Amino acid sequence: MKIHKYDTVIVGAGGAGMRAAIESTKRSRTAVLTKLYPTRSHTGAAQGGMAAALANVEEDNWEWHTFDTVKGGDYLVDQDAAEILAKEAIDSVLDLEKMGLPFNRTPDGTIDQRRFGGHSRNHGEAPVRRSCYAADRTGHMILQTLYQNCVKEGVEFFNEFYVLDQLITEEDGVKKSAGVVAYELATGEIHVFQAKAVIYASGGCGKFFKVTSNAHTLTGDGQAAVYRRGLPLEDMEFFQFHPTGIWRMGILLTEGARGEGGILRNKDGERFMEKYAPVMKDLASRDVVSRSIYTEIREGRGCGPEGDHVYLDLTHLPPEQLDAKLPDITEFARTYLGIEPYTDPIPIQPTAHYAMGGIPTNVEGEVLADNTTVVPGLYAAGEVACVSVHGANRLGTNSLLDINVFGRRAGIAAAEYSQKADYVDLPENPAQFVIDQVERLRTSTGTERVATLRKELQETMDANVMVFRTEQTIKTAVEKIAELRERYKNVSIQDKGKRFNTDLLEAIELGNLLDLAEVMAVSALARKESRGGHYREDYPNRDDVNFMRHTMAYREVGDDGTESVRLDYKPVVQTRYQPMERKY
Amino acid sequence: MATPVLDKVEAESAASPYITVTFRIRRFNPEVSAEATWEDFQLEIDPKERVLDGLHKIKWELDGTLTFRRSCAHGICGSDAMRINGKNRLACKTLIKDINPEKPITVEPIKGLTVLKDLVVDMEPFFQAYRDVMPFLITKDTNEPTRERLQSAEDRERFDDTTKCILCAACTSSCPVFWNDGQYFGPAAIVNAHRFIFDSRDEAGEQRLEILNDKDGVWRCRTTFNCTDACPRGIEVTKAIAEVKKALITRRF
Ligand SMILES: Cc1cc2nc3c(=O)[nH]c(=O)nc-3n(C[C@H](O)[C@H](O)[C@H](O)COP(=O)(O)OP(=O)(O)OC[C@H]3O[C@@H](n4cnc5c(N)ncnc54)[C@H](O)[C@@H]3O)c2cc1C
Ligand code: SF4
Ligand code: FES
Numbered sequence: 152m153k154i155h156k157y158d159t160v161i162v163g164a165g166g167a168g169m170r171a172a173i174e175s176t177k178r179s180r181t182a183v184l185t186k187l188y189p190t191r192s193h194t195g196a197a198q199g200g201m202a203a204a205l206a207n208v209e210e211d212n213w214e215w216h217t218f219d220t221v222k223g224g225d226y227l228v229d230q231d232a233a234e235i236l237a238k239e240a241i242d243s244v245l246d247l248e249k250m251g252l253p254f255n256r257t258p259d260g261t262i263d264q265r266r267f268g269g270h271s272r273n274h275g276e277a278p279v280r281r282s283c284y285a286a287d288r289t290g291h292m293i294l295q296t297l298y299q300n301c302v303k304e305g306v307e308f309f310n311e312f313y314v315l316d317q318l319i320t321e322e323d324g325v326k327k328s329a330g331v332v333a334y335e336l337a338t339g340e341i342h343v344f345q346a347k348a349v350i351y352a353s354g355g356c357g358k359f360f361k362v363t364s365n366a367h368t369l370t371g372d373g374q375a376a377v378y379r380r381g382l383p384l385e386d387m388e389f390f391q392f393h394p395t396g397i398w399r400m401g402i403l404l405t406e407g408a409r410g411e412g413g414i415l416r417n418k419d420g421e422r423f424m425e426k427y428a429p430v431m432k433d434l435a436s437r438d439v440v441s442r443s444i445y446t447e448i449r450e451g452r453g454c455g456p457e458g459d460h461v462y463l464d465l466t467h468l469p470p471e472q473l474d475a476k477l478p479d480i481t482e483f484a485r486t487y488l489g490i491e492p493y494t495d496p497i498p499i500q501p502t503a504h505y506a507m508g509g510i511p512t513n514v515e516g517e518v519l520a521d522n523t524t525v526v527p528g529l530y531a532a533g534e535v536a537c538v539s540v541h542g543a544n545r546l547g548t549n550s551l552l553d554i555n556v557f558g559r560r561a562g563i564a565a566a567e568y569s570q571k572a573d574y575v576d577l578p579e580n581p582a583q584f585v586i587d588q589v590e591r592l593r594t595s596t597g598t599e600r601v602a603t604l605r606k607e608l609q610e611t612m613d614a615n616v617m618v619f620r621t622e623q624t625i626k627t628a629v630e631k632i633a634e635l636r637e638r639y640k641n642v643s644i645q646d647k648g649k650r651f652n653t654d655l656l657e658a659i660e661l662g663n664l665l666d667l668a669e670v671m672a673v674s675a676l677a678r679k680e681s682r683g684g685h686y687r688e689d690y691p692n693r694d695d696v697n698f699m700r701h702t703m704a705y706r707e708v709g710d711d712g713t714e715s716v717r718l719d720y721k722p723v724v725q726t727r728y729q730p731m732e733r734k735y
Numbered sequence: 736m737a738t739p740v741l742d743k744v745e746a747e748s749a750a751s752p753y754i755t756v757t758f759r760i761r762r763f764n765p766e767v768s769a770e771a772t773w774e775d776f777q778l779e780i781d782p783k784e785r786v787l788d789g790l791h792k793i794k795w796e797l798d799g800t801l802t803f804r805r806s807c808a809h810g811i812c813g814s815d816a817m818r819i820n821g822k823n824r825l826a827c828k829t830l831i832k833d834i835n836p837e838k839p840i841t842v843e844p845i846k847g848l849t850v851l852k853d854l855v856v857d858m859e860p861f862f863q864a865y866r867d868v869m870p871f872l873i874t875k876d877t878n879e880p881t882r883e884r885l886q887s888a889e890d891r892e893r894f895d896d897t898t899k900c901i902l903c904a905a906c907t908s909s910c911p912v913f914w915n916d917g918q919y920f921g922p923a924a925i926v927n928a929h930r931f932i933f934d935s936r937d938e939a940g941e942q943r944l945e946i947l948n949d950k951d952g953v954w955r956c957r958t959t960f961n962c963t964d965a966c967p968r969g970i971e972v973t974k975a976i977a978e979v980k981k982a983l984i985t986r987r988f
Contacts, residue, residue, distance in 0.1 A: 188858065190902050191804075191812040248883040251872030253891060253898050253934070260885035285898070291811065292898065299871040337851065366806040402809045482969075483809060486828060602795030645799030648766045651852040654799040 152582050153342045157182040158569035160331060160346035161562075162314045162373055165192035166290070166551065167533025168352030169297035170558030171565070172306045175350070178566035182344065184312040184333050186368065186656075189298050193354060193366045194554065197290020198405035198480060199267060200282030201247075201555070202548035203240035207261045208280045213237040215273060216281065220549060221728050223269040223436050224507075224542020225683035225693065227386070227701065229724040232514050232538045236549070236556055243555040244283050252296040254285050255476075265476075266410040269436040269546040269735070278434050282548045287405050287479045293551055311336040313656055314353070315585045317376045318343075319526075320575045326520055328528035329575040331376075332585045336656070339649030341589070343581045347569035348528050350561050351377070351510060351518075352554075355534040357390075358660075359668045360503035360617070361609035364396055364403035368660075373535040375663035377510055378670065382520055382529075383703040385537040385721070386508035387667065388675035389684045391545055392618050394440040396502025397487060398460040404480045404499060406547045408465060409433040411476050415444065416462045416496065417452040423461075428735035435735035438544045438684045441501040445618050454498060462496035501618055505545055507684060508674075509537040511703065511721070516561025522703065522721040528572065532561035539701065542723075543683025592658050597641035601658045604635050604642065608661075608668060616672055621689045625676045632669045639665055666706075673716040674702045695730050699723055752781040756831060757839035758789055760801065763850050771850070775839065782832035786819055786840065790826060790854075803854040810967055813903030817854050818843040823905040823965040845908035847917060861904045864920045868928040868946055873939035890935040897930040897975050899968040906962035906972050918951045922962040922972045925953055929975040932988050944983050953979050 158179035161168050168183060175181045185192070204211040216237035221228045248254060248262060255263040264280040272279040285292040301308075316332040330345040356371025357363040378384050394415070395404040409415070415433050417423050427443040428435035435443075444461050447453060454460050465473060465481070470493045473481050481492045490497055510531040511519040518529040533554045540553055608631075615628035639662060646654035680694035681687050701721040708714055756778050763771035776793045787805055794801045803826070804814040810828035817826055819842055820834050826842070834840060848856040900923065907913050907921035928947055932940045947953045953976055962972040982988040 187806055187812075187814070188862075191806050191814050193807060193812070195901070196807050196809070196811045245883055249872075249879065251931075251934070251936070253894070254883075256886055256888045256891050258888065260887050262883050286895075288899065291901070295898070295900075302866050303871040366812065367808060368806045479811075486810070486830070600795075601799075646802075648764065648800070650764065650766050651802045651855050653802055654794070 153340065155182065155342060155344045156574070157344060157346045159348045159350065159565050160184060160344045161350045161352055162331060163192070163352035163354060163533070163535070164189035164308060165352060165354050165533060166194035166293050166297060166554035167558035168350070169301050169306070170555050171350050171352055171532060171562030173297065173300050173304055174559055174562030175566040176304050176306045178563070179569045181566070182307050182309060184309045184314055184331070184344065186311060186313045186336070186372070188310050189301065189308060190294060192294060193369055194551070195291045195294040196364070196366065196403070197293070197551055198287040198403065199407035199410070200265065200284035200289045200548045201244060201293070201551035202267065202270060202281050202546070203244040203283055203552065204237065204281055205241060205244060205262060205264060205283065207257060208264050210272065211279055211281055213240065215271065215279070216240065218274050218728060219270050220540060220546055221542070222275070222733060223546040224544055225733055226699065226728070226730040227539070227542030227682060227723055229539050230726040230728060231724050232540045234726070235514055236540045236552060239556045240552050243552065243559065247293065247296060247555065250296050250300045252285065252292050254283055265407060266434060267547045268406050268409070268434045268440070269431070270548070271431070275430070278431060282407070282410065284407065286475070287407055287477045290551060309333070312342065314372065314376065315588065315659060317349070317380050318578055318581050319380050320578050322575060326526055327575045328526055329577050330581070332582050334585060334589065336651055339652060341582050341585055343577065345574060345577055347572045347574055348530060348565035350516070350565050351531040351535050352533045352558060353535045355506045356664065356667050357503050357506065359608055359612050359664045361613045362396060362399065362401040362500065363503040364393060364401055365503065370660035371663050371667045372660065373531070374509055375666045377518070378666060378706055381706060382518065382526065383511060383705050384508060384670055385511035385701050385703055386539060386674070387506070387671045387704055388678050388702060389507035389543050390503060390671065391437055391505040391507060391684045392441040392501040393437055393504035394444055394501050395463050395499045397483065398498035398500050400487060401502040402483055402487060403502060403504070404463060404483065404497065405477070406437070408463060408477055408480060411472060412468050414464045415440070416464050417447045418454045418458065419452060421452070423447050423452070431735035436544055436546065438686065439735055441618050442686060444501055460498045460500045463499045464496040465492045466494055466496060503617070505550060506534055507537070507539070507541040507543065507545055509535050512536050512538055514538065514560070515564040516557055517564065528568065528575065530561045530565045532557040543685060588659065589655065592642070592644055592655055593647050595643040597643040599638045599642040601642055601644065601661050604639060605661050605664070608632065608635055608664060612668060616675055618686060620675060620685070620687050622676065625672055628672045629669070629676060632665060632672055636665050636669065670704045670716055674704050674718065677718050678702065699730065752783065753779045754782050754836060756780055756789065756836045758793060759839040759841045760853070761843040762853055764800070764852050780831060782830070782836055784831055785827050786829045786831060786834070786842070787815060787826040789831060790842070802852045811901060813901035816845050816903040816905040816908065818845055823909040825903060825905070825967045828967050845904060847908045847914045848904070858904065860917060861907060861921070861923065864924040865902065865927055868920065868924050868943055869939065870927045870931065872931060872934065872937050874936065875938055884936050886935055893935070894930050894933040896970050897926045899970055900926050900930070901968060903967060905965040905967060909961040909965040911959060911961070912955050912957055919955045920947065920952055922976060925976050925979055926970060926972055929979055932979065932982060940988050944979070947979060948983055953983065
């Protein structure tokens with residue numbers, strides 16, 4: 152075991168982690184621990200764009216953007232945070248341009264902008280061009296540009312280091328962050344990082360679903376680590392299902408495809424979104440479009456022999472436009488489906504995409520221990536966090552924005568804190584939890600296999616807590632997850648070695664997914680209303696009287712060692728906008 | 736030799752899509768043996784699946800010790816460049832049906848970088864070469880505009896191709912010059928230098944050209960086109976290298 156000491160430790164090197172690192176490295180001695188090489192992070196998969204009311208191509212302003220964000224989130228958004236997001240969007244895009252990001256340009260040479268779902272002029276009048284983009288690889292360009300600037304700033308990375316535990320020490324009755332424990336993939340060695348400030352930027356947890364746009368490595372390790380240490384997770388029942396995943400594979404086809412004029416059609420060739428969202432049509436917000444697709448499928452208007460998908464039709468768009476604006480996703484259709492998008496429509500279905508919930512923070516990125524108390528020295532930003540700017544449903548292009556705005560804020564806040572704070576003592580035997588976890592798995596003679604349990608988990612999540620939910624389906628999922636958690640105790644792995652033991656890490660990642668799936672299902676069961684990404688067929692309406700509040704889930708351990716999820720609630724911050732019915 | 740067999744499993748469409756495929760994988764684990772060996776695995780798999788799906792099937796159902804890197808599974812993160820049937824490709828962007836599955840499919844680590852375990856190689860020298868070309872925008876800080884810098888669509892287009900690079904190392908590890916001498920910067924580093932040299936906003940082109948004028952720089956390139964063939968992002972790597980060579984001669988870029 153090795154012990155390291157840094158002012159600031161950042162967990163994750165996606166967009167949020169590297170944006171934080173650029174700020175924090177300038178101000179404090181910083182280490183970035185990342186389970187992937189930075190440029191492998193899933194921010195690189197983002198396609199469509201990053202929202203900012205630059206008004207380069209048409210009239211726009213940050214207030215309209217704030218409104219769209221609040222409305223898109225079905226009013227569960229904390230409006231003070233949304234306002235910061237929309238205001239700071241402009242500088243954060245300009246910052247990226249100055250760092251070298253090659254945005255697409257207008258004929259005037261300014262940053263070009265395009266339409267995206269849910270973004271409108273003047274509070275819903277008509278779609279607006281707000282998304283700044285670099286072809287359909289905006290996330291790739293953000294990730295590359297941030298990594299380039301990390302190289303420039305000399306950011307210190309520990310690549311292929313898996314953070315597996317959060318260290319917390321109580322001082323004068325206050326829980327404080329003392330550091331993290333990491334496992335080095337190459338050697339199997341365990342490292343304790345003592346740090347004055349820790350920032351989680353470890354991304355999402357979409358791998359508990361089967362059909363998902365998320366990478367194999369998005370297993371919610373950060374959320375699980377803090378949850379296990381008694382800190383809450385906020386709004387975990389809200390997960391976004393993106394309307395256009397490649398049929399059965401889940402690979403994303405950006406909403407930018409519809410922004411460029413693409414149309415969804417059912418088996419009769421009908422442009423069905425006109426029925427569900429007369430104004431915004433195919434560009435209504437994602438939860439609305441995903442439900443409309445499944446309604447078409449359920450009512451027998453789906454495509455294919457099994458009627459289990461619909462089409463994304465780009466055939467009316469000029470090939471030059473597809474080549475210039477959507478080169479990557481048209482290539483995905485060719486590579487993975489053998490389909491030529493110039494001439495044939497692409498089979499799609501909704502795909503599990505984005506976790507709106509996560510580790511609760513305030514607008515400085517400080518992690519909350521309950522509805523109001525900050526955990527000194529602990530920060531989170533990006534998809535792992537819940538500020539909450541996305542509420543019940545995130546608007547497209549608002550996440551690349553979120554990681555830049557709140558990554559930067561968390562980086563600055565953490566570094567400033569670590570410059571004035573003292574180290575907190577490490578708990579006794581700080582690495583014990585990880586040592587035990589690794590040893591238990593390495594020596595287990597159990598009969599359960601990781602892949603089997605993961606598959607069963609993914610199947611139950613897809614079947615029971617996806618686009619449509621009911622009390623019955625969620626209960627089925629809760630029971631199944633409980634069974635899987637029990638069976639997980641009996642899991643064993645084949646690779647007993649120390650070097651690059653990915654077998655071991657997949658087992659640990661599965662444990663994290665199981666914990667988070669339970670939190671998600673239990674939170675969803677208790678929310679007896681429909682709002683944004685959480686749609687209950689048995690409670691189809693939004694219920695502001697009882698549920699205009701954030702869910703806060705805590706892990707409880709009984710005297711006999713039994714674990715359960717305890718739910719509490721937190722008020723929503725409302726400033727300018729009163730809840731209204733959401734129409735597109 | 737394995738031949739494709741149509742399975743009789745009930746499938747939704749008329750015939751089952753599954754065939755039997757042999758994966759012949761180069762295995763190496765220094766914890767077990769100093770020698771690398773070939774190992775065969777037989778799978779029933781839908782040929783429309785990716786080579787990566789096949790590797791996962793082996794790892795998840797047959798042999799958990801099989802080790803490889805992967806993340807995104809759709810050709811965007813650059814984790815899983817490997818030598819598949821003797822050519823560098825991304826396992827997640829290669830469909831089984833496209834690589835002659837009637838014969839055993841060979842899978843080896845990419846060449847020229849130290850193998851650490853099975854298909855995992857040491858990427859550090861590769862990233863070091865990348866860092867050495869100063870892969871970041873350099874401008875004279877004097878008068879930063881308050882808004883974005885302007886760039887015409889044509890100027891933006893000038894370096895579009897080389898912005899697509901995902902640092903997968905397929906090109907560099909397919910280059911015979913690099914195999915013989917690991918000191919050579921390699922195509923990927925030159926591609927990333929190109930991305931800045933031809934960016935109208937960048938002001939350090941001369942410096943970068945000097946770096947590449949080095950004895951281990953662009954002049955080592957023998958124009959074998961292996962890199963261009965290998966690039967999963969379709970970047971015209973050899974052309975980019977040629978443009979850098981030309982810029983070195985004319986000092987115009
Ligand atoms: C296909 C796709 C397309 C998208 N398109 C858009 C779009 O057009 N616009 C938009 O706004 N949003 C988009 N999104 C959403 C957005 O891309 C993501 O939400 C965002 O990039 C997440 O960034 P992040 O930095 O929080 O996490 P990530 O980029 O996922 O990075 C997570 C980091 O954490 C590290 N990590 C994880 N676990 C550990 C651990 N245990 N120890 C150490 N390190 C760890 C990983 O190595 C990685 O570096 C898209 C998402 C997907 C999946
Ligand atoms: S140029 Fe192509 S092959 Fe080479 S590292 Fe970049 S993406 Fe990979
Ligand atoms: S797994 Fe990401 S490129 Fe293949």
